[in-house]
Amino acid sequence: MGTPALAAAPGPDRVKELTHFVRQECGFCHGLQLTGGLGSSLTSAALRDKPSEALIAATLYGLPGTAMPGWAPFLSVDDATWIVNTLKKGFPQ
Amino acid sequence: MSTSAKGLAAYHGPTPPCKRPALGASFLDKTAKGLATGTLTAIKHGVAMLCLCAVPALAAASSVPAIMPTGDLGLVVERASGSLLQVNTSRHAILRRIEGLGDLSHASLVFSRDERYAFVFGRDGGLTKIDMLSGAIVKRVIQSGNSIGGAISQDGRIVAAANYTPGGVKFFDADSLELLAEVPTDSKVVGLEDSTDNRFAFSLWENARGEGEIWVADLSENPRAPRISKFPNIGKQPYDALISPDGRWYVAGLFGEKGVAVLDMWHLERGVKRALPDYGKTDPKLPVYKMPHLETWAMVGNLAFIPGVGRHEVVIVDVSTWQQVGAIPVAGQPVFVIARPDGRHLWVNFAFPHYDTVQVIDVEARQIVKTLQPGKAVLHMEFTPRGEAVWLSVRDANRVEIYDTRTQSKRTELPAQAPSGIFFTPRAHRFGL
Numbered sequence: 334m335g336t337p338a339l340a341a342a343p344g345p346d347r348v349k350e351l352t353h354f355v356r357q358e359c360g361f362c363h364g365l366q367l368t369g370g371l372g373s374s375l376t377s378a379a380l381r382d383k384p385s386e387a388l389i390a391a392t393l394y395g396l397p398g399t400a401m402p403g404w405a406p407f408l409s410v411d412d413a414t415w416i417v418n419t420l421k422k423g424f425p426q
Numbered sequence: 427m428s429t430s431a432k433g434l435a436a437y438h439g440p441t442p443p444c445k446r447p448a449l450g451a452s453f454l455d456k457t458a459k460g461l462a463t464g465t466l467t468a469i470k471h472g473v474a475m476l477c478l479c480a481v482p483a484l485a486a487a488s489s490v491p492a493i494m495p496t497g498d499l500g501l502v503v504e505r506a507s508g509s510l511l512q513v514n515t516s517r518h519a520i521l522r523r524i525e526g527l528g529d530l531s532h533a534s535l536v537f538s539r540d541e542r543y544a545f546v547f548g549r550d551g552g553l554t555k556i557d558m559l560s561g562a563i564v565k566r567v568i569q570s571g572n573s574i575g576g577a578i579s580q581d582g583r584i585v586a587a588a589n590y591t592p593g594g595v596k597f598f599d600a601d602s603l604e605l606l607a608e609v610p611t612d613s614k615v616v617g618l619e620d621s622t623d624n625r626f627a628f629s630l631w632e633n634a635r636g637e638g639e640i641w642v643a644d645l646s647e648n649p650r651a652p653r654i655s656k657f658p659n660i661g662k663q664p665y666d667a668l669i670s671p672d673g674r675w676y677v678a679g680l681f682g683e684k685g686v687a688v689l690d691m692w693h694l695e696r697g698v699k700r701a702l703p704d705y706g707k708t709d710p711k712l713p714v715y716k717m718p719h720l721e722t723w724a725m726v727g728n729l730a731f732i733p734g735v736g737r738h739e740v741v742i743v744d745v746s747t748w749q750q751v752g753a754i755p756v757a758g759q760p761v762f763v764i765a766r767p768d769g770r771h772l773w774v775n776f777a778f779p780h781y782d783t784v785q786v787i788d789v790e791a792r793q794i795v796k797t798l799q800p801g802k803a804v805l806h807m808e809f810t811p812r813g814e815a816v817w818l819s820v821r822d823a824n825r826v827e828i829y830d831t832r833t834q835s836k837r838t839e840l841p842a843q844a845p846s847g848i849f850f851t852p853r854a855h856r857f858g859l
Contacts, residue, residue: 365531402713
């Protein structure tokens with residue numbers, strides 16, 4: 334499936350924080366419904382065929398030449414892995 | 427609690443009927459607690475607040491519909507629930523919740539010149555016309571797949587919407603929301619601003635060649651056939667723009683490189699010029715967690731105070747020379763830098779992760795005079811028309827806070843669901859707002 338194994342999946346409290354984080358902070362550029370804005374769409378349809386490793390790297394370290402910043406100061410590798418896997422499945426409200 | 431809710435309903439009873447109940451049962455349920463809290467807060471702060479209690483008596487005493495002037499009204503966007511709160515800035519009151527506006531993340535709105543109607547631009551491409559008197563949705567069209575904002579013409583007859591997907595600008599009749607004209611682009615459109623002579627300026631984030639552009643649409647002769655002036659290759663990734671308060675200078679901030687692009691709306695033939703060669707994102711190690719907003723660059727005399735991009739500073743620009751003349755260190759990456767209407771103070775909010783903080787800068791001293799911590803995610807700030815108060819939306823705390831700008835202390839707070847933009851009706855009379 335190409336889903337990277339989780340070394341340590343975030344606990345329920347962290348999952349709640351991350352869900353809010355994605356909806357709100359990522360939502361500024363990618364839209365609250367994650368359908369895209371200045372940033373690209375993050376719906377499962379849009380991400381399904383993209384390699385998870387690249388998406389995780391973009392989440393943590395940004396995409397040079399674009400407006401996408403790296404979030405590594407605030408997200409662990411496990412956090413980013415959870416976010417990418419969850420986005421690919423369709424992000425919960 | 428039920429008295430408050432009932433009172434609110436009674437107050438609005440006499441207003442004209444609206445298609446959707448502005449005060450549905452769900453609203454009453456959801457806000458009854460909040461209203462009670464608001465009342466208590468008002469008492470605690472000794473504010474002569476508007477009287478969630480006195481209003482019902484007034485309404486009950488007379489069956490004549492209350493006259494509701496609109497000059498001290500406003501709308502607060504509730505971004506997650508697709509609703510708006512209508513507020514009164516004299517009485518620090520919530521009047522009603524208006525629901526059913528779709529995806530309001532990053533929503534903005536403009537007001538008609540008579541301050542009766544609001545035009546709301548939703549992220550989902552929805553354009554909704556709201557009657558400020560009744561709270562009713564007068565008209566709603568889905569005009570694109572993905573929208574970023576809009577503007578209204580100098581004569582008030584044309585509403586313009588800027589779109590990401592498909593990229594372009596659409597122009598609508600302000601009365602009917604009939605589509606008048608469409609200007610397609612091969613790029614997301616940002617920084618749509620209204621200017622003099624029924625012209626609009628906007629920027630193309632990135633065209634097919636990866637370049638930014640500025641376009642001016644002139645609707646003065648025929649709103650159905652805008653004349654377009656294009657200024658290609660103005661720099662990389664213009665992310666937002668502003669129009670100066672006199673409608674003359676259109677300034678686009680560039681994300682992909684340093685500097686800003688400046689267009690003199692009096693002299694389009696002079697073309698777009700670059701200014702502020704040192705301004706902008708300089709260090710790849712300073713990621714920008716939220717795009718700064720330029721729409722309301724604070725102007726005080728000849729000086730403009732603008733958010734540093736990716737830097738923890740407010741940049742001071744002399745607009746008579748377009749030179750940077752200083753910088754004020756602040757708590758984080760500024761998002762909005764807004765001047766109190768008299769220009770004496772600047773209020774600044776910040777991007778993640780410093781978005782729980784607001785700082786007040788004394789313009790004369792160029793120093794921070796107050797640091798406030800209203801709570802997580804202060805997304806927007808709006809001054810009352812003469813600036814005795816400023817309203818802050820505090821998203822995660824689900825409230826709007828109202829500050830006295832003289833003492834910079836909180837006067838009261840009002841409950842709101844994940845509030846973002848705050849818009850007061852006097853914007854109707856200003857360019858670029």
